[in-house]
Amino acid sequence: MELHIGCIPGDGIGPEIVGEARKVLDRVAEKFGHTIQYTEILLGGASIDAHGVPLTEEAIEAAKSSDAVLMGSIGGDANTSPWYKLPPQKRPEAGLLAIRKALGLFANLRPAVLYDELAGACPLKEEISKAGFDMMIMRELTGGLYFGERKTTVENGIRTAVDTLTYNENEIRRIAIKAFDIAMKRRKKVTSVDKANVLDSSRLWRDVVNEVAKDYPQVELSHMLVDNCAMQLVKDPAQFDVILTENMFGDILSDEASMVTGSIGMLASASLNDTSFGLYEPSHGSAPDIAGKDIANPIATILSASMMLRYSFDLSAEADAVDNAVKQVLKDGYRTSDIMSEGCKKVGCREMGALLAERI
Ligand SMILES: NC(=O)c1ccc[n+]([C@@H]2O[C@H](COP(=O)([O-])OP(=O)(O)OC[C@H]3O[C@@H](n4cnc5c(N)ncnc54)[C@H](O)[C@@H]3O)[C@@H](O)[C@H]2O)c1
Numbered sequence: 553m554e555l556h557i558g559c560i561p562g563d564g565i566g567p568e569i570v571g572e573a574r575k576v577l578d579r580v581a582e583k584f585g586h587t588i589q590y591t592e593i594l595l596g597g598a599s600i601d602a603h604g605v606p607l608t609e610e611a612i613e614a615a616k617s618s619d620a621v622l623m624g625s626i627g628g629d630a631n632t633s634p635w636y637k638l639p640p641q642k643r644p645e646a647g648l649l650a651i652r653k654a655l656g657l658f659a660n661l662r663p664a665v666l667y668d669e670l671a672g673a674c675p676l677k678e679e680i681s682k683a684g685f686d687m688m689i690m691r692e693l694t695g696g697l698y699f700g701e702r703k704t705t706v707e708n709g710i711r712t713a714v715d716t717l718t719y720n721e722n723e724i725r726r727i728a729i730k731a732f733d734i735a736m737k738r739r740k741k742v743t744s745v746d747k748a749n750v751l752d753s754s755r756l757w758r759d760v761v762n763e764v765a766k767d768y769p770q771v772e773l774s775h776m777l778v779d780n781c782a783m784q785l786v787k788d789p790a791q792f793d794v795i796l797t798e799n800m801f802g803d804i805l806s807d808e809a810s811m812v813t814g815s816i817g818m819l820a821s822a823s824l825n826d827t828s829f830g831l832y833e834p835s836h837g838s839a840p841d842i843a844g845k846d847i848a849n850p851i852a853t854i855l856s857a858s859m860m861l862r863y864s865f866d867l868s869a870e871a872d873a874v875d876n877a878v879k880q881v882l883k884d885g886y887r888t889s890d891i892m893s894e895g896c897k898k899v900g901c902r903e904m905g906a907l908l909a910e911r912i
Pocket residue numbers: 565624625626627628629630645648816817833834835836837838839840841842847848849850852890
């Protein structure tokens with residue numbers, strides 16, 4: 553099969569981790585008899601440097617004409633990078649939001665799994681980490697606070713900023729349907745997370761999710777307030793199968809979930825629309841503090857590439873080969889510094905990529 557993959561290295565550690573993911577994908581292609589054609593796409597700071605804007609029409613077109621897009625991460629250090637002297641709509645993050653919107657990527661899947669081998673890197677009490685966990689966070693990605701109207705005004709010398717949180721029922725319904733469909737292939741449990749004790753948008757969210765649930769009688773649905781969810785994620789993460797939530801809550805909860813797996817360097821993600829197209833990127837950022845040092849963990853990006861093989865190309869044997877290589881490399885005791893524990897062998901980003909490619 554011929555795979556046309558758009559490739560966005562991005563900023564900071566982005567080019568390093570994407571380089572290792574490509575190494576693994578190339579090995580998969582060699583082993584399973586596929587060919588891969590990569591198209592480089594600029595986004596974020598890299599696009600600002602080249603074109604003065606974080607996302608161009610050409611970049612959107614290049615993404616649209618690929619079967620799927622693999623991305624590293626974008627952004628820089630807001631205190632030191634010149635990108636943050638630009639107005640907000642011209643900064644790297646605006647490019648990321650705009651490409652998600654332009655491609656209609658409303659469903660963001662962020663799986664958080666505790667590997668047995670990483671139980672030692674999990675910051676939770678041993679009796680909790682021993683139970684393990686395997687959850688899928690389904691984050692709505694093109695609505696809510698991120699895309700509502702915003703403005704800053706000054707009246708009588710007083711600065712006021714407004715952001716608006718808007719959802720219509722169709723936006724809620726389509727992500728809820730995706731979450732229930734995914735739950736049907738897992739342990740058939742959905743926890744919908746909201747702030748229905750305060751927000752109208754959450755009360756609508758709850759109503760629509762309850763309506764969708766009627767079509768899935770085999771799925772057990774419960775509702776949880778987001779502050780409680782933040783607490784439950786560290787108290788008893790094993791209770792969760794699919795967490796369904798809106799954009800901002802999902803952003804925050806997925807970082808929290810990633811840390812209880814041992815490191816944010818382990819958490820993959822897939823951003824999907826209603827077709828087989830998807831944009832695959834780690835949940836973490838561009839980590840400017842460690843960029844260019846060959847110490848970043850490439851596993852989140854490599855697991856995102858595996859999700860791409862599974863969801864966009866329907867190549868499950870190939871995806872399994874990547875997932876198994878990750879398990880094997882951890883079993884063999886190799887660790888990047890973010891997940892390092894006593895008795896293991898510390899390796900850099902490039903060596904981790906090579907060890908994974910060897911195990912395909
Ligand atoms: N999807 C994205 O592209 C994305 C996501 C989050 C943040 N960002 C951007 O990234 C920049 C930095 O943001 P931040 O510092 O808040 O978050 P971050 O995720 O980049 O970094 C947080 C911490 O985690 C560490 N870390 C992150 N990824 C790692 C990896 N693969 N291996 C080892 N350690 C890793 C970093 O070194 C840092 O200490 C900002 O410009 C932000 O807007 C981009």
